[in-house]
Amino acid sequence: MSEALRDTDAVVVVGAGLAGWRLSEALRRRGFTGRLTLIGAEPDHPYDRPPLSKQVLAGTLDESELSLERGDESTTMTWRLGTAAVGLNVAARQVTLANGEVVEGSRIVVATGVRARRLAVSAGDRMHYVRTLPDVRGLLADLARARPVAPVVVIGGGFIGAEVATSLTHRGHRVVVLEALERPLLSVLGPTVSQWLVDLPSQAGVELRTSCSVRDVASEGDEFVVELADGTTLRASAVVAGVGAEPNTEWLAGAGVTLDNGVVVDGDFAAAPGVAAIGDVARFPWHGPTGIEATRIEHWQVANDHAAELARLWTGEAGVRPPLIPYFWSDQYGAKVQVLGHPQPTDAVRLVTGEPGAARWLALYSRNAVVSGVVALRSPRALTLSRSLLAAPTALDDAVAQAPWSR
Numbered sequence: 001m002s003e004a005l006r007d008t009d010a011v012v013v014v015g016a017g018l019a020g021w022r023l024s025e026a027l028r029r030r031g032f033t034g035r036l037t038l039i040g041a042e043p044d045h046p047y048d049r050p051p052l053s054k055q056v057l058a059g060t061l062d063e064s065e066l067s068l069e070r071g072d073e074s075t076t077m078t079w080r081l082g083t084a085a086v087g088l089n090v091a092a093r094q095v096t097l098a099n100g101e102v103v104e105g106s107r108i109v110v111a112t113g114v115r116a117r118r119l120a121v122s123a124g125d126r127m128h129y130v131r132t133l134p135d136v137r138g139l140l141a142d143l144a145r146a147r148p149v150a151p152v153v154v155i156g157g158g159f160i161g162a163e164v165a166t167s168l169t170h171r172g173h174r175v176v177v178l179e180a181l182e183r184p185l186l187s188v189l190g191p192t193v194s195q196w197l198v199d200l201p202s203q204a205g206v207e208l209r210t211s212c213s214v215r216d217v218a219s220e221g222d223e224f225v226v227e228l229a230d231g232t233t234l235r236a237s238a239v240v241a242g243v244g245a246e247p248n249t250e251w252l253a254g255a256g257v258t259l260d261n262g263v264v265v266d267g268d269f270a271a272a273p274g275v276a277a278i279g280d281v282a283r284f285p286w287h288g289p290t291g292i293e294a295t296r297i298e299h300w301q302v303a304n305d306h307a308a309e310l311a312r313l314w315t316g317e318a319g320v321r322p323p324l325i326p327y328f329w330s331d332q333y334g335a336k337v338q339v340l341g342h343p344q345p346t347d348a349v350r351l352v353t354g355e356p357g358a359a360r361w362l363a364l365y366s367r368n369a370v371v372s373g374v375v376a377l378r379s380p381r382a383l384t385l386s387r388s389l390l391a392a393p394t395a396l397d398d399a400v401a402q403a404p405w406s407r
């Protein structure tokens with residue numbers, strides 16, 4: 001358990017995204033008046049990412065609406081934006097920046113999140129990814145120049161790919177989604193539920209091609225040629241890839257924190273004495289209903305909850321910690337898909353409302369007959385009512401008998 005911060009402490013937060021900002025804001029709101037420095041690789045002040053692939057790309061929300069700063073806390077912090085951290089000295093609690101500056105604190109927080117996984121293709125930098133505001137600005141600028149004859153090709157039918165396809169269709173582009181597996185989300189939601197979702201793209205006017213591996217993407221003048229593993233090619237006016245993410249941990253190599261698919265932390269987010277990690281970059285022991293899992297979860301709500309919890313710990317608030325119930329949503333093809341818990345694709349699935357493939361439904365995932373997750377299509381109220389099933393271990397049969405989703 002970490003000691004409570006004193007006002008002589010200095011907190012250095014590396015990563016000015018959701019988790020880093022929410023922690024800093026919460027520390028101020030909880031009365032911490034010591035020095036607080038936020039270091040961010042991006043030039044922008046903290047902004048919200050989920051709307052990037054949704055409303056901002058669709059053109060229904062202006063980027064000026066994305067700021068996470070609500071009160072005047074930001075004026076009480078020292079900002080180092082547009083310069084990445086390149087090294088950490090755990091013993092001295094010093095962070096070295098790309099511009100050579102060394103920032104010292106008594107506590108360091110790693111909140112550097114993840115970056116989009118890049119495809120090694122000939123088109124190189126002309127490929128698009130959607131992770132940051134500059135990514136979206138660049139994609140929109142290219143699309144404004146693109147010839148409308150060829151479709152936009154989205155590589156990857158997962159959550160980001162589906163949202164990008166939906167938003168670009170809303171903007172009037174013809175979109176083709178290329179998915180390497182038999183069905184989108186097969187490796188995330190498993191065979192049963194991915195089958196129930198498979199018709200969503202065509203219902204929204206998006207062409208989905210499955211079992212389609214991309215061998216290369218080459219640029220040819222203003223256009224692109226996408227070459228598939230079976231030798232066929234496809235012309236595109238722009239190519240966007242949503243093929244996963246990688247934790248931003250390279251700057252911590254040799255620093256003395258454990259790196260293993262993220263920064264490994266204990267139950268109090270400690271990676272080393274005086275060093276914590278939160279948000280997408282943190283691999284933490286999640287106390288789930290089916291046991292303790294060392295996991296890294298790339299969800300907006302989890303980053304928020306980590307920040308709130310660490311602020312509570314560091315400002316000395318005692319008391320029972322609320323259970324962390326991972327929550328994720330995705331707005332794709334005109335539907336809201338929501339996930340509670342951390343279901344695995346190999347978990348058993350029981351449909352409890354709606355029909356397979358229907359417009360709305362809710363399903364329970366279970367492992368060893370204990371509820372491990374809840375997944376819903378267009379059923380936000382039923383999903384919220386099902387939270388109790390994940391607050392403590394719940395036997396599948398008891399969950400079905402209780403049916404909290406129908407209250």
Ligand SMILES: Cc1cc2nc3c(=O)[nH]c(=O)nc-3n(C[C@H](O)[C@H](O)[C@H](O)COP(=O)(O)OP(=O)(O)OC[C@H]3O[C@@H](n4cnc5c(N)ncnc54)[C@H](O)[C@@H]3O)c2cc1C
Nearest residue numbers: 015017018019041049050084085112113279280298299300
């Ligand atoms: C397009 C998009 C759509 C999404 N949609 C959803 C959704 O619908 N639902 C959902 O639950 N989640 C969604 N997410 C995920 C959600 O946004 C993340 O879980 C959340 O942003 C994680 O917060 P974070 O602070 O850990 O990381 P981030 O918000 O990524 O912040 C990390 C920050 O650290 C900075 N950084 C990285 N390396 C360094 C360095 N060396 N030095 C200094 N700074 C550094 C980065 O530039 C970044 O600003 C989406 C994400 C994206 C990109």
